[in-house]
Amino acid sequence: MHATRKKIQLICGIIIVLIGAVIYVLFRPTTLLIFHVFRALGIMGIINKLRAMASGIHLPDFAIHCLPNALWVISYIILMDYLWKEKSDTTKLRWAVIVPVLGCVSEYLQLIHVVPGTFDIWDFICYCAPFIIYYIHLEFKNR
Amino acid sequence: MKNKVAIIIGAIIIGIFIALGILTVCIDPEDKSSTNEDTENVEEKDKDKDKDDDDEGYNITMPSDKDPYVELNELIGLDSVKSEVKTLANFVKVQQQRKKQGLKTPSLSYHLVFTGSPGTGKTTVARIIARIYKDLGILKKGQTVETDRSGLVAAYVGQTAIKTNKIIDKAIGGVLFIDEAYALVPEEDSQDYGQEAISTLLKRMEDDRDSLVVIIAGYQNEMKRFIDSNPGLQSRFNRYISFPDYSSDELYQILCMYLNKNEYKMTKDAADYARERLNYAVAHKDKNFGNARFVRNVFEKTIQKQANRVAKIKNATATDLTLIKIEDLKAAF
Numbered sequence: 519m520h521a522t523r524k525k526i527q528l529i530c531g532i533i534i535v536l537i538g539a540v541i542y543v544l545f546r547p548t549t550l551l552i553f554h555v556f557r558a559l560g561i562m563g564i565i566n567k568l569r570a571m572a573s574g575i576h577l578p579d580f581a582i583h584c585l586p587n588a589l590w591v592i593s594y595i596i597l598m599d600y601l602w603k604e605k606s607d608t609t610k611l612r613w614a615v616i617v618p619v620l621g622c623v624s625e626y627l628q629l630i631h632v633v634p635g636t637f638d639i640w641d642f643i644c645y646c647a648p649f650i651i652y653y654i655h656l657e658f659k660n661r
Numbered sequence: 662m663k664n665k666v667a668i669i670i671g672a673i674i675i676g677i678f679i680a681l682g683i684l685t686v687c688i689d690p691e692d693k694s695s696t697n698e699d700t701e702n703v704e705e706k707d708k709d710k711d712k713d714d715d716d717e718g719y720n721i722t723m724p725s726d727k728d729p730y731v732e733l734n735e736l737i738g739l740d741s742v743k744s745e746v747k748t749l750a751n752f753v754k755v756q757q758q759r760k761k762q763g764l765k766t767p768s769l770s771y772h773l774v775f776t777g778s779p780g781t782g783k784t785t786v787a788r789i790i791a792r793i794y795k796d797l798g799i800l801k802k803g804q805t806v807e808t809d810r811s812g813l814v815a816a817y818v819g820q821t822a823i824k825t826n827k828i829i830d831k832a833i834g835g836v837l838f839i840d841e842a843y844a845l846v847p848e849e850d851s852q853d854y855g856q857e858a859i860s861t862l863l864k865r866m867e868d869d870r871d872s873l874v875v876i877i878a879g880y881q882n883e884m885k886r887f888i889d890s891n892p893g894l895q896s897r898f899n900r901y902i903s904f905p906d907y908s909s910d911e912l913y914q915i916l917c918m919y920l921n922k923n924e925y926k927m928t929k930d931a932a933d934y935a936r937e938r939l940n941y942a943v944a945h946k947d948k949n950f951g952n953a954r955f956v957r958n959v960f961e962k963t964i965q966k967q968a969n970r971v972a973k974i975k976n977a978t979a980t981d982l983t984l985i986k987i988e989d990l991k992a993a994f
Contacts, residue, residue: 535681539681542685546685547830548826548827548830550684550685550686551684551685551686552684552685557826560868562868562869563868563869563871566830566833566869566873567871570801570802570833570834571801586685590678590681594675597674598671601670601671601674602671613671616675617678620678620682621682624682633686
């Protein structure tokens with residue numbers, strides 16, 4: 519039972535990261551670096567077909583610009599929780615905090631124009647919120 | 662040991678997430694807030710805002726709800742063009758029916774070359790064709806992205822391909838209309854970045870052959886030189902539609918159309934004068950004669966002159982406000 523739950527956790531982590539990637543590929547502008555990689559790989563034709571197929575789907579702004587980041591952080595935390603399942607909560611938290619912190623740092627660097635991009639408070643929240651929720655979850659679990 | 666493996670896997674996962682972060686960085690100087698447009702949801706755009714003017718050398722015209730065949734028929738003059746477009750549409754229709762029946766169909770090229778002088782309706786017909794293609798199921802969206810050399814070629818090495826790809830991305834599912842396409846290959850400068858734009862365009866025409874139609878337009882001789890300059894262009898652009906100059910009668914009809922649409926009327930004197938001046942303009946036209954664009958300019962100048970005249974009238978009546986007199990036109994030609 520426990521092993522099945524863990525497997526589901528792993529699959530969820532992978533599916534969530536894929537959902538975030540699909541949003542990027544189908545709905546974000548093709549000026550992103552990833553599309554230049556697709557072009558170099560010669561698969562931009564397929565990507566464009568998929569994008570044309572998805573053109574009838576209307577996602578809200580938040581879902582296009584912020585949700586993928588949140589999904590990736592959630593996925594990362596799920597995977598870290600899976601990987602360190604036998605370890606203490608402190609170890610889990612130490613590992614789980616890495617990507618949210620990197621995300622927050624990149625947003626801050628965008629704010630001070632050190633890296634390309636536009637600072638968005640919602641992106642910042644999307645990086646922090648999953649970790650905070652995870653922390654609260656571990657705290658409650660131990661009570 | 663188990664711990665070490667877990668650390669390695671953890672590090673790999675972190676690496677993957679960092680790579681995702683890097684790959685999703687925008688490498689073109691485009692604001693995050695403007696990315697809604699790039700999701701290319703055509704229907705999302707305001708239908709009343711027919712044209713999306715852009716500072717970067719292109720316009721996007723969204724397909725209107727009007728029947729494209731009706732609109733084609735309503736165009737003044739252009740009989741040969743109408744006939745060509747209808748033939749093309751019928752041919753495509755029949756080939757699609759043949760395909761459904763399991764019969765052999767020749768591989769079709771939907772790319773077109775429009776040749777003709779400025780103001781002969783090339784852009785208008787390109788927009789109509791985009792909608793006809795959409796109607797026939799060849800294109801999903803039917804938008805027209807109108808550009809020229811300035812929208813495709815950048816000033817620095819390596820930037821042209823990015824710029825060209827960006828515009829092509831916007832045209833996916835519709836028509837990319839390149840006006841004065843011959844300017845991509847200047848007669849004298851062989852080191853020009855226009856070649857980079859052409860190479861990018863040809864590659865994308867191949868990669869996106871099911872979702873992109875390209876229409877190139879320009880003067881007949883220049884377009885011939887342009888297409889002959891590159892075998893890739895020769896093989897892809899083999900369907901030509903020639904746009905003849907408008908006759909003076911047709912130009913007069915266009916002027917009347919502008920006036921009627923905007924609720925103006927000419928006096929008989931003014932109408933006679935307009936005919937006479939249009940006859941003269943057509944008889945003495947040069948290569949750069951603007952055809953319908955010339956008439957549009959005349960119309961705009963005329964109504965400005967009329968406004969100056971009417972502004973002096975106290976309590977102007979509806980007739981005063983709508984009537985175009987010979988003096989208004991005289992100042993415009």
